[in-house]
Amino acid sequence: MAERSVPFRDKAIETAPRPEIEKIQTAALRTQIAQALKTPFYRPRLEEAGLSSPDEIRSLADLSRIPFTSKGDLREAYPFGLLAVPKDQVVRVHASSGTTGTPTVIYLTQKDLDLASDTMARCLTAAGATSGDVVQNMMTYGLFTGGLCFHYGAELLGAMVIPTSAGNTLRQLKFMKDFGTTMVHATPSYLLHLHQAIADEGYSRGDLRLRMAVTGAEPHSEELRLKIQDKLGIEVYNCYGMSEMNGPGVAFECVHRAGMHVWEDRYIAEILDPDTLLPVPEGEIGELVLTILCRDAMPLLRYRTRDLTRFIPEPCACGRTHRRIARFTGRTDDMLIINGVNVFPSQIEEVLLRTKGVGANYFIIVDKDGVLDKLTVQVEITPEMFADDSRVINALRERLKSELQALITINPVLEIKQPGSLPVSEGKAKRVSDLRPKE
Amino acid sequence: MAERSVPFRDKAIETAPRPEIEKIQTAALRTQIAQALKTPFYRPRLEEAGLSSPDEIRSLADLSRIPFTSKGDLREAYPFGLLAVPKDQVVRVHASSGTTGTPTVIYLTQKDLDLASDTMARCLTAAGATSGDVVQNMMTYGLFTGGLCFHYGAELLGAMVIPTSAGNTLRQLKFMKDFGTTMVHATPSYLLHLHQAIADEGYSRGDLRLRMAVTGAEPHSEELRLKIQDKLGIEVYNCYGMSEMNGPGVAFECVHRAGMHVWEDRYIAEILDPDTLLPVPEGEIGELVLTILCRDAMPLLRYRTRDLTRFIPEPCACGRTHRRIARFTGRTDDMLIINGVNVFPSQIEEVLLRTKGVGANYFIIVDKDGVLDKLTVQVEITPEMFADDSRVINALRERLKSELQALITINPVLEIKQPGSLPVSEGKAKRVSDLRPKE
Ligand SMILES: [Zn+2]
Ligand SMILES: [Zn+2]
Numbered sequence: 083m084a085e086r087s088v089p090f091r092d093k094a095i096e097t098a099p100r101p102e103i104e105k106i107q108t109a110a111l112r113t114q115i116a117q118a119l120k121t122p123f124y125r126p127r128l129e130e131a132g133l134s135s136p137d138e139i140r141s142l143a144d145l146s147r148i149p150f151t152s153k154g155d156l157r158e159a160y161p162f163g164l165l166a167v168p169k170d171q172v173v174r175v176h177a178s179s180g181t182t183g184t185p186t187v188i189y190l191t192q193k194d195l196d197l198a199s200d201t202m203a204r205c206l207t208a209a210g211a212t213s214g215d216v217v218q219n220m221m222t223y224g225l226f227t228g229g230l231c232f233h234y235g236a237e238l239l240g241a242m243v244i245p246t247s248a249g250n251t252l253r254q255l256k257f258m259k260d261f262g263t264t265m266v267h268a269t270p271s272y273l274l275h276l277h278q279a280i281a282d283e284g285y286s287r288g289d290l291r292l293r294m295a296v297t298g299a300e301p302h303s304e305e306l307r308l309k310i311q312d313k314l315g316i317e318v319y320n321c322y323g324m325s326e327m328n329g330p331g332v333a334f335e336c337v338h339r340a341g342m343h344v345w346e347d348r349y350i351a352e353i354l355d356p357d358t359l360l361p362v363p364e365g366e367i368g369e370l371v372l373t374i375l376c377r378d379a380m381p382l383l384r385y386r387t388r389d390l391t392r393f394i395p396e397p398c399a400c401g402r403t404h405r406r407i408a409r410f411t412g413r414t415d416d417m418l419i420i421n422g423v424n425v426f427p428s429q430i431e432e433v434l435l436r437t438k439g440v441g442a443n444y445f446i447i448v449d450k451d452g453v454l455d456k457l458t459v460q461v462e463i464t465p466e467m468f469a470d471d472s473r474v475i476n477a478l479r480e481r482l483k484s485e486l487q488a489l490i491t492i493n494p495v496l497e498i499k500q501p502g503s504l505p506v507s508e509g510k511a512k513r514v515s516d517l518r519p520k521e
Numbered sequence: 522m523a524e525r526s527v528p529f530r531d532k533a534i535e536t537a538p539r540p541e542i543e544k545i546q547t548a549a550l551r552t553q554i555a556q557a558l559k560t561p562f563y564r565p566r567l568e569e570a571g572l573s574s575p576d577e578i579r580s581l582a583d584l585s586r587i588p589f590t591s592k593g594d595l596r597e598a599y600p601f602g603l604l605a606v607p608k609d610q611v612v613r614v615h616a617s618s619g620t621t622g623t624p625t626v627i628y629l630t631q632k633d634l635d636l637a638s639d640t641m642a643r644c645l646t647a648a649g650a651t652s653g654d655v656v657q658n659m660m661t662y663g664l665f666t667g668g669l670c671f672h673y674g675a676e677l678l679g680a681m682v683i684p685t686s687a688g689n690t691l692r693q694l695k696f697m698k699d700f701g702t703t704m705v706h707a708t709p710s711y712l713l714h715l716h717q718a719i720a721d722e723g724y725s726r727g728d729l730r731l732r733m734a735v736t737g738a739e740p741h742s743e744e745l746r747l748k749i750q751d752k753l754g755i756e757v758y759n760c761y762g763m764s765e766m767n768g769p770g771v772a773f774e775c776v777h778r779a780g781m782h783v784w785e786d787r788y789i790a791e792i793l794d795p796d797t798l799l800p801v802p803e804g805e806i807g808e809l810v811l812t813i814l815c816r817d818a819m820p821l822l823r824y825r826t827r828d829l830t831r832f833i834p835e836p837c838a839c840g841r842t843h844r845r846i847a848r849f850t851g852r853t854d855d856m857l858i859i860n861g862v863n864v865f866p867s868q869i870e871e872v873l874l875r876t877k878g879v880g881a882n883y884f885i886i887v888d889k890d891g892v893l894d895k896l897t898v899q900v901e902i903t904p905e906m907f908a909d910d911s912r913v914i915n916a917l918r919e920r921l922k923s924e925l926q927a928l929i930t931i932n933p934v935l936e937i938k939q940p941g942s943l944p945v946s947e948g949k950a951k952r953v954s955d956l957r958p959k960e
Contacts, residue, residue, distance in 0.1 A: 161699040170653040172681040175700065192679070214609040223662030223669070224686030230662070240631070242611040247663030260600040261614065 089212075091204040095347055096402045103403065104142050106347045110375035111145065112136040117166040118381040123159040145350065150359070150371065150384045156186040156326065165189055167379050177225045178325055186326060188227075189379040195234070197376040198328040201348055202235020205334035208343065208402070209294065209319045213240030216261055216291075220268040221299070222248040227329025228299050232267050235331065241265070248272075251279045262291040270302040270310065277313045287315060296321050298330055301410055301428070305435045320409065326385060327374055333407055341394040341406030348376040351407065352384070353393055356414045367392045367424075369414050370407065388414045390426065418448055418516065420455045425490050427514050430459060433485050439467035439478050443504040449517040458495040459486065465501045528651075530643040534786055535841045542842065543581050545786045549814035550584065551575040557820040562594065562602040584789065589798070589810070589823045595765065596623040604628055606818050615764055616664045625765060627666075628818040634673070636815040637767040640787055641674020644773035647782065647841070648733065648758045652679030655700055655730075659707040660738070661687040666768025667738050671706050674770060680704070687711075690718045701730040709741040709749065716752045726754060735760050737769055740849055740867070744874045759848065765821060766813055772846055780833040780845030787815040790846065791823070792832055795853045806831045806863075808853050809846065827853045829865065857887055857955065859894045864929050866953050869898060872924050878906035878917050882943040888956040897934040898925065904940045 090096050098106070116136040118124035127149050128134065138144065156164070165172070167189075174190040190198065211217070217236045223229035223245060236243045244261060246254055254276065257263065268276065273295055280290070292314065297307075298321035311318050322342050323330035332349055333342035344351045350373040355362050362368035370387045390413065394406040412426040419425070427446055434440050441462035449456050461482065467475065475498055483496045505512075529535050537545070554575040557563035566588050567573065577583065595603070604611070606628075613629040629637065650656070656675045662668035662684060675682045683700060685693055693715065696702065707715065712734055719729070731753065736746075737760035750757050761781050762769035771788055772781035783790045789812040794801050801807035809826045829852065833845040851865035858864070866885055873879050880901035888895050900921065906914065914937055922935045944951075 169655070169681060169701075170679070173676050173679060175681060175683045177696075189681075192676075195676075216608070224684050230684060237612050237631075237634075240609070240612060242608060242614060242628075244614045245663050245669060257616075 089207050089210060091200075091207040096204070096208075096404065098347075098403055100403060103346050107350055107375065108139065108142055110347070111142070111350065111373065112139045114373065114375060114377075114381045114383065115139055115148075117378055118383055120166040121159075121164050121381070123155065123163040124381065124383070142350075145352070145373070145384070148373075148383050150386055151382055152386050153186060153326075153388075157184040160184050160187060164380050164382070166381055167191055172379055175225075176227045176230075176325055176329070188325060188328065190328070190377065191379045194328075194377045194379050197348070198231055198331070199234040199238045201328070201345055201376070202232060202331040203238040204345065205321065205331045206235060206239050206241075206296070208334055208336040208400070209296065209317075210337050211236075211239060211241065211265055211294070215239075215241040215264045216244065217241045217265045217267070218244045218246055218254065218258060218261075218263040220246055220248055220254060220266055220272060227323070227325045228267075231323075231329035231331070232296075236267075251276065252283070255279060255283055255285060258292060259285065259289050264291050265294045265296065266292065267296045269300045270297050270306055271300060273297060273310045273314065273318070274306075277310070280314075292316050294319065296330075298322060301412070303428075303432060303435055304409060305432075322407070322410075324387065326382060327372055328377065332372065336398060336400040336402060338399050340398070341408050343398065343402050343404045343406050346404045349374055351393075351405070353391065353407075356390075356417070362392075365392055365395045367411055367426075390414060390417070416514075418446075418514070420448060420457055420492055423491055425457070425492065429489055430486060431513075433482065433489060434459075434461060437478070437482060437485075439463055440482075441467075441501050443499075444513060445504050446514045447517060448515070450519070455518065456495065457492050458497060460497045460499050460504060462499045462501055462504050468501055528646050528649060530639075530646040535643070535647075535843065537786075537842055539842060542785050546789055546814065547578065547581055549786070550581070550789065550812065551578045553812065553814060553816075553820045553822065554578055554587075556605040556817055557822055559605040560598075560603050560820065562598040563820065563822065581789075584791070584812070584823070587812075587822050589825055590821055591825050592625060592765075592827075595625040599623050599626060603819050603821070605820055606630055611818055614664075615666045615669075615768070617764055627764060627767065629767070629816065630818045633767075633816045633818050636787070637670055637770070638673040638677045640767070640784055640815070641671060641770040642677040643784065644760065644770045645674060645678050645680075645735070647773055647775040647839070648735065648756075649776050650675075650678060650680065650704055650733070654678075654680040654703045655683065656680040656704045656706070657683045657685055657693065657697060657700075657702040659685055659687055659693060659705055659711060666762070666764045667706075670762075670768035670770070671735075675706075690715065691722070694718060694722055694724060697731060698724065698728050703730050704733045704735065705731065706735045708739045709736050709745055710739060712736060712749045712753065712757070713745075716749070719753075731755050733758065735769075737761060740851070742867070742871055742874055743848060744871075761846070761849075763826065765824060766811055767816065771811065775837060775839040775841060777838050779837070780847050782837065782841050782843045782845050785843045788813055790832075790844070792830065792846075795829075795856070801831075804831055804834045806850050829853060829856070855953075857885075857953070859887060859896055859929075859931055862930055864896070864931065868928055869925060870952075872921065872928060873898075873900060876917070876921060876924075878902055879921075880906075880940050882938075883952060884943050885953045886956060887954070889958070894957065895934065896931050897936060899936045899938050899943060901938045901940055901943050907940055 131147055131149050171191050172189045173192050174195055177185040177187045219233050221228040244257055294317040296319050307318050319335045320342055321330045322333040333344040335342050352371040353362055353368040354371050356369040367390055370389045370391050372385050372387055374382050390411040391407045394408055398406055412428040416427055417424055434444050441464045443462045445460040447458040479496050479498055487493045570586055570588050610630050611628045612631050613634055616624040616626045658672050660667040683696055733756045735758050746757050758774045759781055760769045761772040772783040774781050791810040792801055792807040793810050795808040806829055809828045809830050811824050811826055813821050829850040830846045833847055837845055851867040855866055856863055873883050880903050882901045884899040886897040918935050918937055926932050
C-alpha cells in the first residue's frame with residue numbers, strides 16, 4: 083500500500099500511551115458508577131457487589147467486581163429503570179427497531195449526544211473522510227441509531243450530508259450522480275444491490291465520484307468486503323456498534339482496514355470466555371463485553387454483547403494506541419460445542435467461501451455417533467466443478483477436510499453436493515442443524 | 522381564555538417595533554442579494570433588473586425591483602445553480618420527497634442549519650413548549666424537512682425528543698404511554714387516525730400525558746382543528762412552512778391560536794394579487810410570496826408559494842409584532858374564476874363542513890350557461906337528514922345557498938344528494954370539475 087497520511091480528530095487522545103488510556107478509563111468508570119448508583123436498576127446490584135460508592139473503583143482491576151448487564155436486564159429496566167438524570171435533561175431517545183415485546187431503549191443528554199457525534203466524527207476522520215466529502219446516508223432515520231447517530235457525526239465533521247435514508251434505489255443513484263456523492267453509509271447487502279442497480283441503470287463509473295463506503299449493522303465476511311471494493315472500485319470501511327452503545331462508531335477501521343479500533347477513552351472493552359466469564363488469553367476469541375464511558379443519562383456496565391471477536395495484539399501502522407478488534411466470528415448464540423470444542427459456523431463458512439469450485443450453499447449438521455459428536459458439512463460445488471473429473475472433485479473434498487480440521491481441530495465428514503441441491507437460505511442460523519438430543 | 526404567561530425565545534426581536542423589523546429586513550435583504558449575486562441562476566437576472574450590487578437595496582421599497590422566483594426556476598437551477606457558497610461549506614441537503622422528475626433541493630451551511638433550528642425552537646416556545654416536554658415526532662425523517670428540521674428545533678429547545686418518524690401506530694401509542702409524551706408533531710389526518718387508534722386499542726385518557734400537537738404539511742380547516750382538539754383533549758397548533766424555506770416554522774401560532782406569526786426577521790412576506798403581482802389591500806387574500814433572510818448557502822428571493830392567505834391586521838394579544846397570516850384559503854392552482862370572481866373550493870368546503878345535516882362528500886361543477894358561468898354544488902346529506910321531512914331538507918338547501926352566496930358572491934345551484942351517492946375522494950382537487958371549454 084502506498085504511504086498515506088494518517089488523519090486524526092484528536093491525536094493526543096488517539097495515540098495516548100496505554101497507562102494514560104487506563105487513567106482516563108479509571109476516572110470515567112468512576113463517573114459511570116456514580117451515575118449508575120442514581121438508577122433504580124443498578125443501585126441494589128452495585129451495593130450487593132460492595133460498590134456503594136464510586137471511590138470503590140481504585141484501578142481498572144476493580145472492573146471485575148462489577149456485575150454484568152444483559153439485554154434481558156435492559157428489557158426489565160424499561161422504560162426508566164436505567165435513567166440516571168432528571169427527565170428534563172434528556173434530549174434524545176432511541177429504541178431497538180424491534181421485534182415485538184419490550185423494546186430496548188437508550189437516553190442521551192445534550193452532552194451525551196455531543197460526545198456520540200464526536201466519536202462518530204472521529205471514526206470518519208480515521209477512515210480519511212473530510213469536510214469536503216459528500217456523504218449519502220442510506221441507513222433508516224428515526225428510532226434506529228444507525229441513521230441519526232451517523233448523520234450527526236458526518237455533520238459535525240462538516241461534510242455535505244444527504245439524508246436519503248433507506249430504500250428508493252433509483253433516487254439514491256440519481257442523487258449520487260447529481261451531487262457527486264463521495265461516501266455512502268449502507269449495509270453490505272445494500273452495497274451489493276447498489277452495484278447491481280448501477281449496472282442495470284446504465285451508469286458508468288465516470289458518472290459517480292464515489293470513493294468510499296462505511297458499512298455495518300450486518301455480519302459479513304472479508305471476502306464480501308473485497309468483492310464490494312472490487313466491484314464498486316471504492317474503499318469499504320467496517321464499523322461496529324449497537325443501539326445500546328449509542329449506535330455505530332464504538333469501533334472503526336482506520337485507513338489500514340485491518341481491524342477496528344475500539345475508542346478506549348469512551349468504551350472499556352473486555353473479551354471474555356462466554357462460559358467462565360473470565361478474560362481469554364490475549365488474541366483469542368471470546369465474547370466482547372462493553373462498558374460505555376461517555377454517557378451520563380444512561381450508564382451501561384459490562385454489557386454482554388454476545389458478539390464474538392478477538393483483540394489484535396500487534397500495534398497498528400496508523401499510530402493509534404486504541405486496541406483493534408477483529409471482524410466478528412459470530413454470536414455466542416451461534417456457537418456450537420462439538421466434542422468440547424467451540425466451533426462457529428462462520429469459521430466453516432470462511433473456509434468454504436475462499437475455496438475455488440465451492441458453490442453458493444452449504445449446510446452443517448451436528449449429530450451423535452455413539453458417545454462422540456459428529457460434524458457433517460454438506461457443500462454445493464459450482465456447475466463447472468461438478469462437470470469436472472471425479473479425481474478433481476475428490477481432491478477438493480480432501481482439501482476442504484484438511485483446511486477445516488486445521489482451523490477448528492475437528493475432522494468433519496464432508497459431503498459434496500450437486501449445484502442447486504441444498505435449500506437456499508438467507509441467514510447463517512438456517513444453515514445449521516443440531517440433531518443431538520437435548521440434555 | 523384564562524390569562525396565560527407568554528413565553529419568548531428572543532423577546533427583543535419578537536416584539537421589536539415595525540421600524541426596527543424593517544431595518545433588520547433591509548440589512549438582511551442586502552446580504553441575501555450579495556449571496557444571490559454569487560449564484561449562476563440569480564446573477565444575470567439581478568443584473569438585468571439593475572441590481573448588480575447589494576447597495577442597490579436602500580429600503581424595503583426596493584424589494585419590488587427584485588424578480589420573482591418560481592418552483593420551475595428551482596428545477597431549472599438543479600442541482601447547483603442556486604448554491605452561493607463553496608460546496609465544502611454545505612452540511613445539509615434536503616429535497617422534495619417528490620413526484621417523478623427533477624427534485625427541488627435546498628442547501629444549508631452549519632450557520633444556516635443553526636438558524637433554522639433556532640427558528641423552530643422559537644416557534645415551539647411561542648406555543649408554550651419547554652425543555653420539560655416529551656416530544657414525539659411522527660413526521661418522516663430523511664430528505665423531507667418536516668422530520669429532521671422540526672427534530673433539530675425540539676432538540677435545541679432541550680425537549681426529550683423521540684424520533685419515531687411516521688407510521689407504526691401501535692408503537693407510537695406504546696411510546697406515548699410509556700414515555701409520557703406531552704407533544705406530538707403529525708399531519709391533521711394522522712392525528713385523527715391516532716385518536717381512532719387510541720379508542721380501538723382501549724387506551725384511556727389517563728394513560729396519556731399528551732397536552733399539545735403541532736400540525737402542518739396538509740391543508741385543513743379550523744373545524745378540523747377544533748374537532749381534533751376536542752377529541753384528544755389537547756391544544757393543536759398550526760405550523761406553516763415548505764421545504765424550499767427550510768421546512769416547518771416559517772410561521773407559527775402563539776398560545777392564542779389566532780393566526781400564524783411570520784418570523785419577519787428571517788422571512789419577508791408579501792401578499793400579492795396572483796394576476797397583477799401587486800400587493801393586495803391590507804387584510805385581503807392573495808398569494809404569499811416569501812424571501813428567506815437567514816440562509817447563506819441558498820438565497821431564494823420573492824419565491825411564489827402559490828399559497829393563498831391574508832395578513833391579520835390587528836395586533837396579537839401575545840405582544841409579538843411579527844405579523845400573523847390567516848389559515849390558508851387554498852392554492853392559486855385551485856382558484857376558480859367564475860364570472861370574474863375568484864372562488865376557492867376551500868371556501869365552499871368551509872360552509873358545508875360547519876352545517877349540521879351535511880354529510881361527508883360534496884362535488885363542485887363549473888359549466889357554461891349561455892355566456893355566463895354556472896356553479897353547481899352537489900351535497901350529500903346525513904342519513905338522519907335524508908330520513909327527515911322534505912321541508913327540513915328544503916330549508917337546508919336554501920340555507921346553504923344563501924350562506925354560499927354571502928361568502929363568494931355567486932348564487933350556486935344546490936343539489937341535495939342521497940348519503941353515499943357521490944364518489945369518495947381523498948383530495949380537494951378531485952372534488953372539482955371544470956367543464957367550461959378551454960380558450
Ligand atoms: Zn489503525
Ligand atoms: Zn401572538
